[in-house]
Amino acid sequence: xxxxxxxxxxxxxxxxxxxxxxxxxxxxxxxxxxxxxxxxxxxxxxxxxxxxxxxxxxxxxxxxxxxxxxxxxxxxxxxxxxxxxxxxxxxxxxxxxxxxxxxxxxxxxxxxxxxxxxxxxxxxxxxxxxxxxxxxxxxxxxxxxxxxxxxxxxxxxxxxxxxxxxxxxxxxxxxxxxxxxxxxxxxxxxxxxxxxxxxxxxxxxxxxxxxxxxxxxxxxxxxxxxxxxxxxxxxxxxxxxxxxxxxxxxxxxxxxxxxxxxxxxxxxxxxxxxxxxxxxxxxxxxxxxxxxxxxxxxxxxxxxxxxxxxxxxxxxxxxxxxxxxxxxxxxxxxxxxxxxxxxxxxxxxxxxxxxxxxxxxxxxxxxxxxxxxxxxxxxxxxxxxxxxxxxxxxxxxxxxxxxxxxxxxxxxxxxxxxxxxxxxxxxxxxxxxxxxxxxxxxxxxxxxxxxxxxxxxxx
Numbered sequence: 001x002x003x004x005x006x007x008x009x010x011x012x013x014x015x016x017x018x019x020x021x022x023x024x025x026x027x028x029x030x031x032x033x034x035x036x037x038x039x040x041x042x043x044x045x046x047x048x049x050x051x052x053x054x055x056x057x058x059x060x061x062x063x064x065x066x067x068x069x070x071x072x073x074x075x076x077x078x079x080x081x082x083x084x085x086x087x088x089x090x091x092x093x094x095x096x097x098x099x100x101x102x103x104x105x106x107x108x109x110x111x112x113x114x115x116x117x118x119x120x121x122x123x124x125x126x127x128x129x130x131x132x133x134x135x136x137x138x139x140x141x142x143x144x145x146x147x148x149x150x151x152x153x154x155x156x157x158x159x160x161x162x163x164x165x166x167x168x169x170x171x172x173x174x175x176x177x178x179x180x181x182x183x184x185x186x187x188x189x190x191x192x193x194x195x196x197x198x199x200x201x202x203x204x205x206x207x208x209x210x211x212x213x214x215x216x217x218x219x220x221x222x223x224x225x226x227x228x229x230x231x232x233x234x235x236x237x238x239x240x241x242x243x244x245x246x247x248x249x250x251x252x253x254x255x256x257x258x259x260x261x262x263x264x265x266x267x268x269x270x271x272x273x274x275x276x277x278x279x280x281x282x283x284x285x286x287x288x289x290x291x292x293x294x295x296x297x298x299x300x301x302x303x304x305x306x307x308x309x310x311x312x313x314x315x316x317x318x319x320x321x322x323x324x325x326x327x328x329x330x331x332x333x334x335x336x337x338x339x340x341x342x343x344x345x346x347x348x349x350x351x352x353x354x355x356x357x358x359x360x361x362x363x364x365x366x367x368x369x370x371x372x373x374x375x376x377x378x379x380x381x382x383x384x385x386x387x388x389x390x391x392x393x394x395x396x397x398x399x400x401x402x403x404x405x406x407x408x409x410x411x412x413x414x415x416x417x418x419x420x421x422x423x424x425x426x427x428x429x430x431x432x433x434x435x436x437x438x439x440x441x442x443x444x445x446x447x448x449x450x451x452x453x454x455x456x457x458x459x
Contacts, residue, residue: 043426051423058422059085065417067408069324081418088413089435095327095409096396096439099334103395104388106335107342112372114347125343133340138401140337145329145405150234152325155316158231158238231310237323238310245306254297255290262286326407330399338395345387349380381454389447393440400436410435 047054059082066076071090074083113125132140153159230239266286298304310320353376361371402409403416410432419428 047426053422053424053427056424056427058418058424058427061422063418064421067413069327069408081422084418085410085414085431088408088410091408091413092396092399092402092410093439095330095334095402095407096399099331099338099395099399100392102331102335103338103342103391106339107391108346110339110343111346112350114343115350129340129343131340132336133344135337137333137337137398138404141329141333141401141405144332145325149325149329152232152234155231155233155235155312158233158312158317160231231317234325235316235322236325237328238317238320239323240310241308241319241321242305243308245302245304247301248304250297250301251294251304254293258290258293261293262289265289324407326402326405329405330402330407334395334398337398338391341391341394342388345384345391346380349384350376352383353379378454382451385447385451385454389444389451392443392447396439396443397436 044054060080062077063074063079063081063084064076065084067074067084067087069091070087071094072083072086073079074087110125110128113121114129116122116125230237232238308319310317312318350372357375357379358371361375362368366374399409400411403412406412415428415432419425422428
């Protein structure tokens with residue numbers, strides 16, 4: 001073959017696919033940049049002509065309005081619009097996180113119940129899913145707020161839990177609490193080795209004993225003076241508030257040492273049991289470390305907390321901690337509504353696991369509950385997590401409906417009150433959109449990390 005035949009035809013540079021693509025993309029970028037610059041310049045010119053602010057100078061101006069629920073200090077006279085933004089953001093994050101936790105727990109329970117062999121349980125779970133997911137979320141929020149919480153009696157006629165008297169710190173709760181908590185913990189551990197109704201009974205007994213232990217533990221840690229009451233009315237749920245009365249660092253150190261010591265002792269005791277076969281009271285000693293050390297610390301340094309009881313003064317209660325009806329209605333609505341979708345995701349994920357896995361777990365002697373927990377659900381999680389992430393994102397964004405029931409979230413406080421007072425619509429809405437975008441991206445990033453950890457690793 002001659003050199004003339006081997007020579008490639010000459011192609012002009014503007015016909016090279018790589019160069020041509022670069023030129024076209026550069027032209028497109030220039031056109032888009034020009035359009036964006038023109039839109040921004042036109043908006044700025046019109047806003048200045050109408051006296052609408054075009055900068056962020058409003059951020060440090062005094063707000064001049066109050067917010068009925070704040071996780072940080074906020075006052076109408078001293079706080080700024082920037083602080084109002086943080087108040088709304090924290091309220092949004094608080095209700096979103098709490099609702100996600102409850103929705104996930106309830107959704108997993110309902111999803112597994114839909115696959116129950118008990119006809120009544122399966123049909124009740126199906127009715128829950130089909131009813132709540134087909135009702136508009138806004139209608140459910142209005143139902144919880146206007147039909148359930150608002151009709152409650154006023155503060156003077158509050159529904160009150162019977163007052164309970166508490167004891168002051170004593171050495172007796174240390175011993176009683178360690179024993180009751182250890183028995184409760186042992187009951188829950190024993191429940192894993194048995195089947196049938198005994199699992200429910202053993203877990204219920206264990207949980208009750210452990211709650212009793214915690215109550216006795218608190219009676220030694222917190223010095224309760226008099227009686228403590230819980231009140232429910234149309235202005236919220238009011239319950240006693242813990243107030244710091246002494247240095248808490250000794251109690252905190254004792255609690256950390258107790259937890260770490262309990263874990264270390266359990267690890268050491270299990271190794272001893274495997275080598276020698278001796279049965280040691282691991283649960284009793286572990287609970288004694290967790291509960292006993294803080295209680296002994298209170299005997300030396302004094303109770304670190306006191307209980308501030310709410311008192312009715314005039315037309316409302318003073319003192320204590322309050323859960324607003326708006327927060328409760330939003331949390332109930334978001335949790336129950338999202339749980340109906342999560343339940344279907346969980347059911348689909350479990351059904352996606354090969355039936356042979358369930359049969360294999362039964363062949364190994366595992367109960368149905370153990371098979372779900374140890375075999376089926378871990379494999380189903382790789383199917384569950386991606387759509388579950390979408391539901392978490394939907395819940396967070398649906399929290400913006402809080403404005404319809406008066407909950408002071410980011411939309412109501414910042415994109416509502418701040419926008420109306422400052423007139424900086426473009427800046428406020430842009431910040432609000434950016435916040436929801438960042439929350440969604442962070443949630444997706446965290447769930448993606450978890451998804452990769454749960455993914456099956458092929459060998």
